[in-house]
Amino acid sequence: MREHHLRPSPISATVDFEANGVQHGFLRLPYSRDDSAWGSVMIPITVVKNGEGPTALLTGGNHGDEYEGPIALFDLARKLDASDVEGRVIIVPAMNYPAFQAQTRTSPIDKGNMNRSFPGRPDGTVTEKIADYFQRVLLPLADIVLDFHSGGKTLDFLPFCAAHILPDKAQEAKAFDFVRAFGAPYSMTMLEIDAVGMYDTAAEEMGKIFITTELGGGGSATARTASVAKRGVANVLRHAGILKGEIEAEPTKWLDMPSDDCFAFAEDGGLVEFLIDLGGAVDRGAAIALIYPIGRTGVEPIEVRAKMDGVLVARHNPGLIKSGDCCAVLGVEVQI
Structure with a gap:
């Protein structure tokens, strides 16, 4: 263990994680700055506990421009009653x-x-201090972790819930059972292209059941994607035995991301025109998008081609793209 991990967290909670009932409070992180010498970052948190049982840790806003998770969780925090809970929910x-x-x-x-x-x-930095608190305080309390994501301002996704392929096959199987229970229109066995330092990895290395989502994007949320998030989080709590009631089952299509060939990156910047929409099929070698150079007229666009057969799972947003940006992500339909 590195020496700095022996130091106490500077974050203090205004809630008691062991008390029964509903508590709304904050994780308070001291943050001295120009406009507040003894200021704080106040992170809203809700804890709902009723007796013994499993703990679900529900998080959104891991990235600040992704909104389905915060919508579903602010809504759940105001509605969840302790009498409907067996165990604990940390929101x-x-x-x-x-x-x-x-x-x-x-x-x-x-x-x-x-x-x-x-x-x-x-x-460390403010962000590192928050991560440390989750690593050392909140994750150890949890049995099941649901972390909401969507595409933010720069990507748009088919709405899916996902879990990772893991060395521990029992842990993996439980995670995919929760993905099924979530009931998104699509379900994904997910490949990460940049897994270093991820919340996902921290939870999974502790043996926690971890699932995540990508629910739309474009820097906003739709009525559809918000409803998927709300229904999904309730289903997860029901599947865990924490929340009373029946799972609201919805049909789901399973997708896999089997290799790096799923990803297409822009090698040149410009104006991007997609030739297929999300959910559309594409053949290996076919053009997914055109990138028009914007410095002059009369120049032929550059084609972004698929390296595999698949379905368009994610696409760049908005209309201008830079060299190195992820342009498109493909998945393949599978039977699970």
Whole structure:
């Protein structure tokens, strides 16, 4: 264990994680700044507990420009009654609260990407201090972790719930059972292209059941994607035995991301025109999109081609793209 992990977290909770009932409070992180010498970052949190039972840790706003999770979790926090719960629910609608307030993927304070900051540091940046608190305090309390994501301002996704292929096949199987229970229109066995420092990995290495989502994007939420998030989180709590009631089952299509060939990156910048929409099929070698150089007229667009047969799972947003940006993501339909 690194020495800084022996230091206490500077974050204090205004809720008691062991008390029965409904508590609304904050994770208070001291943050001295120009406009508040003894100021704090106040991260909203709700704890609902009723007797013994499993604990679900529900999080959104890991990236601050993704909104389905915060919508579902702020809604759940105001509605959930302790009498309907057996066990404990910990709700943090906006993990990276400074980023959420700024409507940005990363923190405006330190440019920290919360989902690349684990295990964090109690003596690090603001983002690292928040990650450290989750690593050392909140994750150890949890049995099941649901972390909501969507495409933010720069991607748009088919609405899916996902879990990872894991070395521990019993842990993996339980996670995919929760994905089924979530009941999104699509379900994904997910490949991460940049897994270092992820919240997902921190939870899974502790043996926690971890599931996540990608529910739309484009820097907003739709009525459809918000309803998928609300129904899904209730289903997860029911499947865990924490919330009373029957799972509201919905049909789901299973997708897999089997290799790096799923990803298509822009090698040139410009104006992007997609030739297929989300959910559309594409053949290996076919053009997914055209990128028009915008410096002059009369120049032929550059084709972005598929490296595999598949279905368009995600696409770049908005209309201009830069060299190196992820342009498109493909998945393949599978039977699970």
